[in-house]
Amino acid sequence: xxxxxxxxxxxxxTLLLIAGALALDDPALLFAGSALAVAVLGQYLVFDRDIRExxxxxxxxxxxxxxxxxxxxxxxxxxRITLRGLPRIHVxxxxxxxxxxxxxxxxxxxxxxxxxPEQTYLCRYRIVPLIHGDLRFSGIELTFxxxxxxxxxxxxxxxxxxxxxxxxxxGLFQAPSTDSLEGSxxxxxxxxxxxxxxxxxREYQPGDDLRHVDWKISAKYNKMYIxxxxxxxxxxxxxxxxxxWCGAPCPEKAFAKMISEVTGMVTDTLQSFxxxxxxxxxxxxxxxxxxxxxxxxxxxxxxxxxxxxxxxSVHFYRMPDRNDxxxxxxxxxxxxxxxxxxxxxxxxxxxxxxxxxxLYCQRNPAFAGQVTRTLxxxxxxxxxxFTLGCGDTSHIRHVVxxxxxxQVQVTVRVIEEAREGRPARxxxxxxxxxxxx
Amino acid sequence: xSTFPPEYRFLILLALGIIGITAYLRPDTWYPAPALLLLFLxxxxxxxxxxxxxxxxxxxxxxxxxxxxxxxxxxxxxTAWMTAGxxxxxxxxxxxxxxxxxxxxxxxxxFAVALLIEFSNHVLLPLSILxxxxxxxxxxxxxxxxxxxxxxxxxES
Numbered sequence: 001x002x003x004x005x006x007x008x009x010x011x012x013x014t015l016l017l018i019a020g021a022l023a024l025d026d027p028a029l030l031f032a033g034s035a036l037a038v039a040v041l042g043q044y045l046v047f048d049r050d051i052r053e054x055x056x057x058x059x060x061x062x063x064x065x066x067x068x069x070x071x072x073x074x075x076x077x078x079x080r081i082t083l084r085g086l087p088r089i090h091v092x093x094x095x096x097x098x099x100x101x102x103x104x105x106x107x108x109x110x111x112x113x114x115x116x117p118e119q120t121y122l123c124r125y126r127i128v129p130l131i132h133g134d135l136r137f138s139g140i141e142l143t144f145x146x147x148x149x150x151x152x153x154x155x156x157x158x159x160x161x162x163x164x165x166x167x168x169x170x171g172l173f174q175a176p177s178t179d180s181l182e183g184s185x186x187x188x189x190x191x192x193x194x195x196x197x198x199x200x201x202r203e204y205q206p207g208d209d210l211r212h213v214d215w216k217i218s219a220k221y222n223k224m225y226i227x228x229x230x231x232x233x234x235x236x237x238x239x240x241x242x243x244x245w246c247g248a249p250c251p252e253k254a255f256a257k258m259i260s261e262v263t264g265m266v267t268d269t270l271q272s273f274x275x276x277x278x279x280x281x282x283x284x285x286x287x288x289x290x291x292x293x294x295x296x297x298x299x300x301x302x303x304x305x306x307x308x309x310x311x312x313s314v315h316f317y318r319m320p321d322r323n324d325x326x327x328x329x330x331x332x333x334x335x336x337x338x339x340x341x342x343x344x345x346x347x348x349x350x351x352x353x354x355x356x357x358x359l360y361c362q363r364n365p366a367f368a369g370q371v372t373r374t375l376x377x378x379x380x381x382x383x384x385x386f387t388l389g390c391g392d393t394s395h396i397r398h399v400v401x402x403x404x405x406x407q408v409q410v411t412v413r414v415i416e417e418a419r420e421g422r423p424a425r426x427x428x429x430x431x432x433x434x435x436x437x
Numbered sequence: 438x439s440t441f442p443p444e445y446r447f448l449i450l451l452a453l454g455i456i457g458i459t460a461y462l463r464p465d466t467w468y469p470a471p472a473l474l475l476l477f478l479x480x481x482x483x484x485x486x487x488x489x490x491x492x493x494x495x496x497x498x499x500x501x502x503x504x505x506x507x508x509x510x511x512x513x514x515x516t517a518w519m520t521a522g523x524x525x526x527x528x529x530x531x532x533x534x535x536x537x538x539x540x541x542x543x544x545x546x547x548f549a550v551a552l553l554i555e556f557s558n559h560v561l562l563p564l565s566i567l568x569x570x571x572x573x574x575x576x577x578x579x580x581x582x583x584x585x586x587x588x589x590x591x592x593e594s
């Protein structure tokens with residue numbers, strides 16, 4: 001129960017009157033102060049009785065667009081809340097979506113009409129689950145207000161927190177569907193006759209060029225098989241966009257610059273390679289993957305949809321990479337074996353113990369696995385990572401390392417607002433090596 | 438259709454009562470109560486469109502109660518009832534019949550407080566009794582509020 005401004009002032013006056021009565025031994029002041037105290041206490045009891053009456057009349061019924069959704073897809077939620085209003089009590093209803101979800105559109109706050117008889121209020125909005133698993137709604141929150149008091153009551157019984165929303169993992173990390181669905185077999189052998197590779201074989205279909213029939217295989221299986229060819233080509237670069245966290249302010253100019261740079265690069269790449277893959281991450285969270293998109297308009301529409309500060313369900317804070325820790329331990333061991341001074345050796349030994357301790361305690365984050373699985377589907381030779389470099393940047397190491405392991409050349413572009421007398425920094429991987437460690 | 442605001446009946450009674458009490462009791466310094474009445478009426482008129490009007494009326498009303506209470510505790514009690522009536526009427530707290538028992542309850546409790554103060558020689562004893570009463574009410578209320586919150590948060594009360 002909170003006192004509003006008016007009743008705070010009245011309580012202060014009451015205290016002053018009673019203090020004055022005590023100091024001056026004046027019964028008139030005591031009576032005035034007591035009358036005010038009785039009035040405030042009486043109003044409090046009346047307010048308490050009213051909110052109990054309203055709360056007992058609340059009925060909540062929530063329906064979901066679908067009972068099962070994939071992580072990252074939007075879901076329509078409709079909540080019907082019935083309550084009986086009382087005169088002079090203003091009730092605000094606040095619908096509480098499950099934690100780790102993002103409210104996309106719609107209203108979650110309803111302003112009720114004081115004094116109305118039993119009335120049903122409708123609340124309709126869309127949410128996007130950020131994690132998978134069974135999610136319960138947090139309930140509803142009622143804020144009661146009158147002239148003197150305000151009170152917030154959270155209703156989180158089973159009736160207010162149901163139904164359970166089942167969120168399935170997103171299909172981002174599954175391998176893309178291949179030609180194997182058509183009954184073909186992969187046979188990536190290089191042709192010695194031309195620069196063209198045989199990519200796979202499939203059954204003959206009317207209209208196929210007979211020059212592409214593999215007679216040897218056809219004779220073997222007594223069926224016509226057609227060769228599918230692929231010519232050697234260079235792969236387009238992968239663009240990785242590290243979006244800033246929406247919970248913290250980000251440099252708007254730098255972010256606008258990042259958007260224009262990414263858009264320009266996407267346009268150029270589409271012109272050169274005809275398709276492009278873009279991975280959106282926000283800290284150690286994979287937000288979205290655009291896989292081998294060929295349509296420039298669609299690609300730009302997706303960029304417009306996803307290029308904004310994103311919610312982060314996981315945060316890193318100076319999370320060192322395990323490989324870096326191992327190399328630091330090796331470095332300490334080497335330096336310790338070469339050191340002559342016993343004090344230097346002791347320091348290096350302590351450092352090594354610290355690094356070993358961290359290495360034992362720290363598991364590989366789920367983000368690293370997700371990145372590896374996502375990147376394993378893509379054929380690429382180089383990648384560009386765009387980041388603002390604000391906040392913790394240790395997740396960049398977890399993106400860059402698997403790429404480097406696959407012999408992918410990575411360029412990290414840290415976009416900063418240009419300052420006077422100092423050009424904007426253009427960093428590469430080597431420049432951010434020490435960021436995460 | 439009557440355009441007579443409901444609080445006017447309390448205001449008129451208050452004005453008549455204070456003038457009558459001052460004339461009847463003839464205190465040595467007669468002017469504080471009428472002066473505070475004028476202040477109360479002035480605040481009531483001036484703050485019609487102000488936010489938190491209740492606070493200003495209650496403050497000027499408390500001064501008026503203290504002023505009339507200095508003449509006679511029963512005069513103070515009468516002023517307290519009339520002031521409370523004015524504040525409640527102006528804020529719509531005495532609009533319907535079910536609101537009347539609460540106002541009568543306030544009158545009854547303040548009457549008991551006035552009796553307590555009248556029969557005490559000093560401030561300390563009635564103040565201690567009133568403080569103890571308030572503390573007990575608040576303690577009971579805090580337990581009730583805890584059970585109320587627990588019930589609605591899904592726990593057993």
